[in-house]
Amino acid sequence: MVARSFRNIMILILRDYNSLVSEKLKNSLQRLGKEVITLRQCDIANDVSVTFNMNKKEEYFKLLFHSEKISSEEIEGVLVEFDGFVPEHWMYMSERDAKYAATETTALWYSMLSSLKCPVINPPGSNQLSGAMPTISELYCKAQAYDIDVPGYSIIETGMVASQLLNEGVLASFVDMGENPYFEMELSEVLLKRYPTYFNQVRVRELPGNMFVGISAVGNQIFCTSIDGNRHGKKMKCSEIPEKILESLLKIHSSLNLIVAEYYFAIDTEGTWYLNSMTKNLSFDSLRVHDSDIIIALVNCII
């Protein structure tokens, strides 16, 4: 019996432009002699032949991109940088068909990535290819469960009622839950009176403290960056962070089933740390400040 030998290939799936993380990771992997293949959304939509097999025993797929043949068994790790396909890649279809094509392709890649036994950064979750992102309420609930303070957080019946907070001098941000629940703005009379925000439910979040720290988690390694008022980052020793915060944060990170994420804290004048928000990506600041260290950690997660 002859053992089959496979190439070990790293696939990078990118957005439709090159990201700093993927470029740096690709260079590092190539220096280690790894074969790196980059697939962009538009490549997958138009130039990749794909076959995904599922039966009682196994799941496997094969891809053909230009003359490159890749089978799922050969893949050593994947970096995924987008959550789903957008209809714009199927320009030759009607608007409705393009939307359908994007949904179908996302569903296919979701299942293919889920079937891989190798590291996928981040593992797909909650119908997002690059990992399940918790809502603010889920994140805060989890933080409280692990004994980390969170900013005051309320859902208020209208922008009109929320404007009362201005009289009380509350420093906060808000989102209009009907317009765009992910677009956060500073609480102000002008913005709250904007029709229809004045009548819509709004989510208000206090802004505690005036010192900020970003903690990047890459696998079980962490990298800390202090962020000043002008949002410029500076390298920070992790030993400067309270042990309890770090311990709890790693527990939160692990419970979210993410390999890479960045968590943002605000610190008030009394020294209380509040978990403010998070992203699934590494920010430009942390990449700039920690440079090769953070990429080495990423390489270690993927191979």
Added chain:
Amino acid sequence: MIQISSLLLLIVLFRSMVLVCGVKYESPTRLLIEALQKEKADFLVLDQESLPDSVQMRWSLGKDGIGGMIKVGNDTVDIKDIRSVFLRFMDAEDMPAAKNDRALLTKTKSIIMSLYDLFDILPVNMVNRRRAMLSNFSKPYQAQLIKKADFSIPATIITNDPAEAKDFIDYNNREVIYKSISFERSIVQQITSEDLNRLNEVCLLPTQFQRKIDGFNVRVHVIGKKALATKIKSPAVDYRYSHIDDHNVELEPYELPESILNKCVKLTFNLGLSFAGIDLIFAQEQVYCLEVNTSPGYSYYELNTGQEISKLLALYLMEK
């Protein structure tokens, strides 16, 4: 902590409330409301079509946990008094009244999003949690989870390579169906000679092909640890659309073998659901699971068989 002078605060007695969220006149929601009435449950309906006019809510997450009020018309419920939630909102964009009224649309969306944010973390019986309902976004992904619950799945290929598709179809002697990959509704169809002639079109978009399983369909509605099964007799490949080909459909209650019932309950639990509609095919040699509906339109089965699915659901929501 944020504090605002009272708008919603009313004195309410301690209650143990079931919240029903959906379109009041849509059959599954309507049947549940009737069942809750029969069981004399304390419940409140958040009818999607009247959300902007009738619902006000405020809640917050603080050191003491989740607190706040939901006001529906003249009725106010303390969030701490919510016992369970039935969640079946439709996409706000699909509401007829919201089509030409942007203010109405965004107001409705804002209430639904606020409720979702709350329901994501509210520690009560939730039928079903939003995140758990996402598994059927990708059918082949859900099939991987189905396999983990020890069910068989039909051999499947998803491809945009016409040659691969043809090989699969030939290997299975043309006993092959095709259907959508995502949650987008599609009519399941068997491959015909005409389809073979246009097989080259799969290069435009990957298509899901599956070996056709001969046997009879059974829909199992699992509610908590209980289940009601319905046998479907129809010559149609997709019995939901049998009327298109003038095929008859007969539905009747079906007694599930205990081992299959246990697998269905396990699968529902594994998917993080408390209510699921599981599609099975009983073939001669084994039982295949095709799909799990995470927000099942159970009314079709109840109205055709008299099986009291809504009653079981109501009792589950009223459980202490």
